[in-house]
Amino acid sequence: MSWSDKGQQVRGLLLKTDWYLCFGIVFLLCVLIGLTTAALKLNEVLNDADALPIEAVAIKGERKYTADAEIQVALQDLMQRSFVSADVNQVQKALEALPWVYQASVRREWPAKLKVYLVEQTPVAHWNGDAWLNMYGDVFDAPTKQGIPSLPLLTGPEEQGQAVLTTYQQLGELLTINGFALQSLSLSARHAWHAKLKSGIELELGREDNMARIQRFIDVYPRLASQDKKVGVVDLRYDTGLAVDWDDAQKESR
Structure with missing residues (x-):
């Protein structure tokens, strides 16, 4: 075979190879276009609220x-x-x-x-007048609704909601088992506690030893109740004693 014949044979093979390559590329492009079109159509259908509505x-x-x-x-x-x-x-x-x-x-x-x-939310207390505390001590804002039971009034620095609720529960339990009902509890910016009972008696508790001071009030209350006067404010911010402001005396001074 001459070099001319060999050259023609090689060119034929190359042309045949090019034909197969072109056909393969065109076929691949067609497949890709088809898949892309199908994907776009599927995406359109999946995002069509009329085709797949939330029923x-x-x-x-x-x-x-x-x-x-x-x-x-x-x-x-x-x-x-x-x-x-x-x-x-x-x-x-x-x-x-x-x-x-x-x-x-x-x-x-x-x-x-x-x-x-x-x-x-499960409200367990009013917080700072216009907000609520839930059972975990978290503060939340919500409008008043019918059916909400009577709840205690708690006040204090915004970040102290959980601490005030915990103290209220502890003091309230001690008071309840001794025949008293705690109506409200407040913590001042200087971390002083002030409590009010449903009977109207107010208790100044100071910054520390809350439980001991509440117990002191409980122990001495029978003697206070025996007086022919109504107890107004009981100041328990003393190490051993207490001071009493009688409600009648407050009225007379006004």
Whole structure:
């Protein structure tokens, strides 16, 4: 075979190889285009609220202060999304932003339902007049609702909510087992405690030894009650004794 024949044979093989290569590249491009188109179409369908709407939201958990209407308003914008594109974390945040919701958990249930479990705030005290303390001592702001029981009035520096609640519970338990009821407790900016009983008696407790001073009041109260006067304020900020302001004396001085 001459060099000319060999050259023609090589050129034929190269042309054939180029043809296969071009065909392979075109086929690969067609496959890629097809996959991209399918992915875009699938993404469009998954994000189409008309094609895959959220058909229902099931709310569970005991609710006293959060109405269905409040939940509907909170989820109004999110419900315009498709079932797949709805972000459950955003749904959770929207629900937990409601004033009386303490915690919310959200999960999808195929084919088109969101399941929500709500835990409401449990108020245990009024805090600084216009806020509340929950059972964990956390401060939260929420409007007053019907059905909220009578709660103690607690006041103090904003960051001391849990400490004031804990002290209230400790003092309240000691007073209750001895026949008294604690109505309010306040902590001043200088960390001095002031308590008021439901009977109207006020107790100045100072900065320390609260339990011991409450016990001193309990021990001496029978003697105070035997007087033909009404107890107004009992100052227990002494190491061993106490001072009494009689309610009648206060009225006479006014």
